[in-house]
Amino acid sequence: AQTVTQSQPEMSVQEAETVTLSCTYDTSESDYYLFWYKQPPSRQMILVIRQEAYKQQNATENRFSVNFQKAAKSFSLKISDSQLGDAAMYFCAYRSNFGNEKLTFGTGTRLTIIP
């Protein structure tokens, strides 16, 4: 079974600075997807970024980028120019590309932005 580990329960960053959230996962599969979801206090789950395992290039979405290290099974999220609106819980998630479409989530990292 796949597992996702987020070892940082809480992180904080000064506004306008850069922060990196860590995620590692365990799988025996070679083809899968990885996601970062954001959950603000409104509790809505919002997709931040996705990465296909077969792609070597790291995904980027505006201020958000990932460092995907397939051999190390690592998938970190970098947030540049942090803004107050980035304050939220961030969840890393894994999904297989072999039949079962369920998402397996990490335990989350609570990100605080310091003005």
Added chain:
Amino acid sequence: DAGVIQSPRHEVTEMGQEVTLRCKPISGHNSLFWYRQTMMRGLELLIYFNNNVPIDDSGMPEDRFSAKMPNASFSTLKIQPSEPRDSAVYFCASIRDSYTEAFFGQGTRLTVV
């Protein structure tokens, strides 16, 4: 698109009562998921449907929980009888196909007293 719609947003019920949570997935999406979020256990999958058929219900806690998807536009999660330990936020999510991301509803916060 209206997104995934869940109802109710909040539910408070007494122990022993039946609770029904509802979900309308995004039109055209083929798979639907029910997740439960608690402080202790995080986000855990309860059940997922593909083309209205239950594919993986290994996360359903016990016989008190049941889920149905009678058609492509509607699903229910029922708890009967409810217990205080069922208190959680229940999310519904849907995906179009295996290559796309999941979209979540706003969740139902269930409190069983």
